[in-house]
Amino acid sequence: MEFVAHPNELPLKLTAIEDQHFPPCNSERTGFAGITYLTSCAFDSGACVEVTLEEIDPNFCVCGRVAWCNKEEGGYLIAIEFPTQEACYSVRMVEQLSQIEHYRRRAKNEGRRLNYNEAAAEWIQKFAAQFPAFTL
Template sequence: MMREYLRHPSNIPVDVEVIEEPGVCPAQACDVSVAGLCCQVETPVKPGCDIRFRVPSLSFDYTGLGRVVWCRRRGQQYQLGIEFCSGRDAYRARMVEQVCQIEAYRQQVAENEGRTLTGEEAAAEWIDRFAADFDKRFAMG
């Protein structure tokens, strides 16, 4: 069966907060799609729980709302499938996807070229090289 939405790998820290319970759970985003995101957490979260998520590494305040649709144990941790609650959150996830690509580019440049870029430098280079065909290369629908 073919996936309805293309997922894009990510390795961005995400804070996940179950709305009904106090406290923030640090997480690592695994991938992002137009419908939602998958992230890895240390404690399980029940499917059906409403959550608020935040991407702390962004220079702007990005938060979104979602609902846990599945939770699977992966070794000592758990992967959560989080569905976005609104079109606004899905649209804003597009920005997060772009930031994920820029961060991956920054890490790739450091690894392959030995250059350490700031987030702003990486964004400027990535935009110059890849932004024009971002929709074609990283289409989400």
Template sequence: MRRFVRHPTDIPIAVTVTAASSGCSMTSVSQGGLSCEVATQVAVGSMVNVAIPSVSPPYYGNAEVMWCRQCGEHFEIGLQFTDQEEAFKARMVQQVCQIEHYKNMVFEREGRWMDGDEAAAEWIQKYAADFSQH
């Protein structure tokens, strides 16, 4: 079983390091942090702002870069949230992202449209137990 939950790639996030802002692709999220792919190297120990504006309400939080490694032409960074409250909020946002991804996937595969509440109820019934174990 995975220690981290894969983030749906169709839900964009942004990571801001000092004055430079960069879109990134989140790859996974855990209890205390997340990892994502960025275009440029980021120094370990840097504080970053994390934004997921496509969820309602939008998520904005802070994290510290714990590791950075080159992966082909991009870099993957590991971020640790600054406190437990940030980690909890990010976890809840990740669940919203998973539900939105599920809603899109069902429409794409089955042609079945669901509103947010219907998608949430169905996703929770099918996947919430697995999600909470990560």
């Protein structure tokens, strides 16, 4: 399973969900499984969370499960897996948009002004081949 590090400057809203149940994940699964994110509060492994990302898509809302949570400097690094095909596909698409926005902002900090389409074209050329494929 592969997790993509979500850019910290694009804040996720994570809300614990008490009564959500997911089918067990196959530990031998390959490809994109979810995201990692540095958050200020700890979550128990196995806990279900609702994930929203208003800055990229105000309508984006998906449920995932905390695969692990590790104390790090500055907070807790958590991995969130998305066990259903629909959620995993949605998150992978939104995460690519997040990575492109992160790339655009980094270019701006380096003195390069790119619009979103220019940033997307450069990111795709440089990084899309390394982005984990969707397999479930």
